[in-house]
Amino acid sequence: MSIVVLEKARIIDPSRMLDEIGTVIVEDGRVKEAGAGALNQGFPEGATVKDCSGLTIMPGLVDAHVHVGEPGAEHRETIASASRAAAAGGVTSIVTMPDTDPVIDDVALVEFVLRSARDTALVNVHPAAAITKGLKGLEMTEFALLQGAGAVALTEGRRTIASALVMRRALTYARDFSAVISHETQDPDLASYGVMNEGLFASWLGLPGIPREAELITLERDLSLARLTGGAYHASKLSTAISAAAVSRAKADGADVTAGVSINNLALNEMDVGEYRTFFRLTPPLRAEEDRAAMVEALKSGAIDIIVSSHDPQDVDTKRLPFSEAAPGAIGLETLLAAALRLHHNGEVPLLRLVEALSTAPARRFGLDAGTLKPGASADLILVDLDAPWVVKEDDILSRSKNTCFEGALMQGKVLQTLVAGRTVFSTE
Amino acid sequence: MTEPQAFPPFRHRHLLGIGSLSPQDIELLLDRAEAAVAISRRPDKKISTLRGRTQINLFYEASTRTQSSFELAGKRLGADVMNMAVASSAVKKGETLIDTAMTLNAMRPDILVIRHSAAGAAALLAQKVGCSVINAGDGAHEHPTQALLDALTIRRAKGKLARLVVAICGDVLHSRVARSNIILLNAMGAQVRVIAPSTLLPAGIERMGVERFTRIEEGLKGADVVMMLRLQRERMAGAFVPSIREYFRFHGLDAAKLKVAKEDAIVMHPGPMNRGVEIASAIADGPQSVIQEQVEMGVAVRMAVMEALLETQIGTEAGA
Numbered sequence: 217m218s219i220v221v222l223e224k225a226r227i228i229d230p231s232r233m234l235d236e237i238g239t240v241i242v243e244d245g246r247v248k249e250a251g252a253g254a255l256n257q258g259f260p261e262g263a264t265v266k267d268c269s270g271l272t273i274m275p276g277l278v279d280a281h282v283h284v285g286e287p288g289a290e291h292r293e294t295i296a297s298a299s300r301a302a303a304a305g306g307v308t309s310i311v312t313m314p315d316t317d318p319v320i321d322d323v324a325l326v327e328f329v330l331r332s333a334r335d336t337a338l339v340n341v342h343p344a345a346a347i348t349k350g351l352k353g354l355e356m357t358e359f360a361l362l363q364g365a366g367a368v369a370l371t372e373g374r375r376t377i378a379s380a381l382v383m384r385r386a387l388t389y390a391r392d393f394s395a396v397i398s399h400e401t402q403d404p405d406l407a408s409y410g411v412m413n414e415g416l417f418a419s420w421l422g423l424p425g426i427p428r429e430a431e432l433i434t435l436e437r438d439l440s441l442a443r444l445t446g447g448a449y450h451a452s453k454l455s456t457a458i459s460a461a462a463v464s465r466a467k468a469d470g471a472d473v474t475a476g477v478s479i480n481n482l483a484l485n486e487m488d489v490g491e492y493r494t495f496f497r498l499t500p501p502l503r504a505e506e507d508r509a510a511m512v513e514a515l516k517s518g519a520i521d522i523i524v525s526s527h528d529p530q531d532v533d534t535k536r537l538p539f540s541e542a543a544p545g546a547i548g549l550e551t552l553l554a555a556a557l558r559l560h561h562n563g564e565v566p567l568l569r570l571v572e573a574l575s576t577a578p579a580r581r582f583g584l585d586a587g588t589l590k591p592g593a594s595a596d597l598i599l600v601d602l603d604a605p606w607v608v609k610e611d612d613i614l615s616r617s618k619n620t621c622f623e624g625a626l627m628q629g630k631v632l633q634t635l636v637a638g639r640t641v642f643s644t645e
Numbered sequence: 646m647t648e649p650q651a652f653p654p655f656r657h658r659h660l661l662g663i664g665s666l667s668p669q670d671i672e673l674l675l676d677r678a679e680a681a682v683a684i685s686r687r688p689d690k691k692i693s694t695l696r697g698r699t700q701i702n703l704f705y706e707a708s709t710r711t712q713s714s715f716e717l718a719g720k721r722l723g724a725d726v727m728n729m730a731v732a733s734s735a736v737k738k739g740e741t742l743i744d745t746a747m748t749l750n751a752m753r754p755d756i757l758v759i760r761h762s763a764a765g766a767a768a769l770l771a772q773k774v775g776c777s778v779i780n781a782g783d784g785a786h787e788h789p790t791q792a793l794l795d796a797l798t799i800r801r802a803k804g805k806l807a808r809l810v811v812a813i814c815g816d817v818l819h820s821r822v823a824r825s826n827i828i829l830l831n832a833m834g835a836q837v838r839v840i841a842p843s844t845l846l847p848a849g850i851e852r853m854g855v856e857r858f859t860r861i862e863e864g865l866k867g868a869d870v871v872m873m874l875r876l877q878r879e880r881m882a883g884a885f886v887p888s889i890r891e892y893f894r895f896h897g898l899d900a901a902k903l904k905v906a907k908e909d910a911i912v913m914h915p916g917p918m919n920r921g922v923e924i925a926s927a928i929a930d931g932p933q934s935v936i937q938e939q940v941e942m943g944v945a946v947r948m949a950v951m952e953a954l955l956e957t958q959i960g961t962e963a964g965a
Contacts, residue, residue: 414848415848415849416848416849416852416853417849418847418848419847419848419849419850419853420664420824420853421764421765421786422764422765422783422784422785422786422787422821422824423764423765423784423785423786424785425848427848491765491768492764492765492768492769533741536741536743537741537742537743537763537769538742538761538763538764538765538766538769538783538784539763539764539765540763540764540765540784541763
């Protein structure tokens with residue numbers, strides 16, 4: 217019987233709307249108590265007690281959109297290396313995308329991911345499975361069997377389903393099993409050759425643009441189908457003011473919809489592309505400053521529910537190319553919290569709401585035992601120094617790929633210790 | 646055989662775009678090019694400013710015209726010129742641009758001239774090699790020597806660039822020539838118009854320092870210079886415009902439309918032309934056309950650019 221006591225910390229627990237100085241007691245991998253009520257109690261003999269004055273404890277982050285290279289591209293990232301990066305970033309649960317090689321569209325492949333995770337991962341790994349076989353956008357996968365094997369969501373990863381009919385049937389059928397359909401909504405025709413946000417800046421660079429409507433048109437279709445079918449729908453990564461407004465309308469209509477935003481679309485804008493910097497080629501693309509600001513506002517108001525890292529490891533072979541030929545994507549597990557804390561430090565989003573969007577909300581949406589410090593919950597939690605300054609350096613990155621958008625960036629807020637089920641999986645000590 | 650002529654220093658290691666040049670830089674290059682014109686018109690066209698220097702032309706897109714212009718410019722300056730036959734090289738076997746660049750760099754060239762279909766390719770190359778890089782066209786981004794040769798042609802015909810009304814007509818969306826010209830002409834104080842069907846204009850064109858027209862009859866009113874752009878074949882049949890005949894009818898330059906421009910307006914085209922698509926043969930070969938002169942100025946401008954860059958290199962080495 218192991219007992220860990222973390223004393224006198226600021227405790228943030230959005231699941232109970234709690235922000236107070238208190239103590240966390242972890243017993244046998246579960247939270248026994250967390251809050252002011254646990255202060256100044258006697259502790260059982262043999263407890264490890266740590267004074268956490270001045271530090272903050274929050275539930276470990278739940279990252280609902282993570283690409284790993286396993287299976288198929290292990291030179292970019294394995295489940296093990298992604299989990300080390302996650303642990304260092306304070307992320308205790310990750311939802312992995314199915315667009316690997318082979319595609320996670322079969323029970324045996326879900327089992328493969330879970331087996332590899334069990335043997336090698338430091339954090340909780342929850343696979344998402346494909347909506348359609350081979351991600352071809354045609355035939356449905358075995359939703360219920362996949363769910364039974366451990367898939368927590370159905371998604372096409374980077375792909376968008378072109379057919380409204382296929383999407384309708386997926387939402388309808390998924391509803392019978394309360395499965396969530398998570399979708400990236402970028403109209404493949406309208407976005408076609410586009411490689412960055414459409415506008416003046418792209419025009420000067422001579423790069424084909426992606427209009428905001430490429431995201432909105434598919435999103436509006438999906439939201440209409442969610443209303444029609446009553447299915448559970450999650451728009452995985454939105455980037456524009458008009459998309460956030462569409463989600464708000466659907467929510468007001470009572471549809472079972474939620475939406476996510478990549479940390480990159482909250483922290484950066486199209487100008488960061490600079491002189492063809494391929495690490496800033498992302499999907500959705502970095503948008504204009506007005507859209508970035510609108511996404512922050514939508515996050516604050518709750519129109520957008522979830523923040524994801526959109527962690528997408530890419531190697532030299534896919535990034536050291538001319539901008540339009542480079543693969544989109546950036547890693548983000550290790551910088552997710554620190555980049556999000558910028559919104560807290562500059563007063564844009566309250567800390568409790570930020571942690572909710574980074575942890576409690578995704579856990580709730582995908583039905584995970586995480587995102588809370590309620591007594592009895594799995595002791596997935598992180599100890600954070602909210603003010604500690606640090607600089608992102610390529611050499612320190614644990615991820616196998618180094619394609620970060622934050623190289624050289626000054627961050628404020630550092631993870632000191634990460635616990636998964638009560639076990640320390642990362643510590644700066 | 647050199648006539649040493651002192652020019653102010655050109656403080657650039659590469660020529661990647663007009664965007665990084667000041668009006669003074671542009672004037673300087675045009676002045677140097679004037680001197681090069683004189684050399685090219687002599688019976689003995691060869692000087693030795695670049696003797697012993699190596700120039701490599703790396704053309705990922707076929708372009709007989711630009712490539713031979715660069716080749717001739719290098720040879721007239723006395724450089725050893727090598728054309729990388731990209732189509733039959735390792736590039737076809739999947740070698741990346743950077744790997745090819747590193748390989749060429751190891752052969753210690755002094756100048757690398759690159760043409761590539763991707764915007765930013767020249768800048769990417771410049772980060773990885775030790776020599777000067779000249780952008781001979783990167784995607785829809787820039788084609789700086791084309792804008793310079795256009796400016797030289799205009800300056801010789803009109804005596805100035807400032808306050809001239811220049812109409813750029815056609816596929817601005819995909820055109821690096823248009824972008825480089827818009828930047829250069831604005832920097833030199835000309836008044837720039839673009840005339841095109843709206844499907845061939847980039848987003849935000851109104852904020853690129855130009856006046857926008859969709860009717861050529863209106864856009865050409867009072868123009869001093871009419872600059873036609875090439876319309877790529879694959880864009881003619883339904884994708885961006887419905888057909889060649891509709892395009893020619895509304896946007897092709899013929900005698901009736903040209904009448905609207907100033908009487909002494911000059912007509913330009915970067916080549917290769919699609920006769921009967923963007924320009925009528927009678928205009929292309931007519932008295933107002935300076936298209937042949939543009940080709941001649943191309944060699945001169947490229948000589949000027951290479952000389953200026955090499956002087957900078959030597960200056961840097963001496964200073965180091």
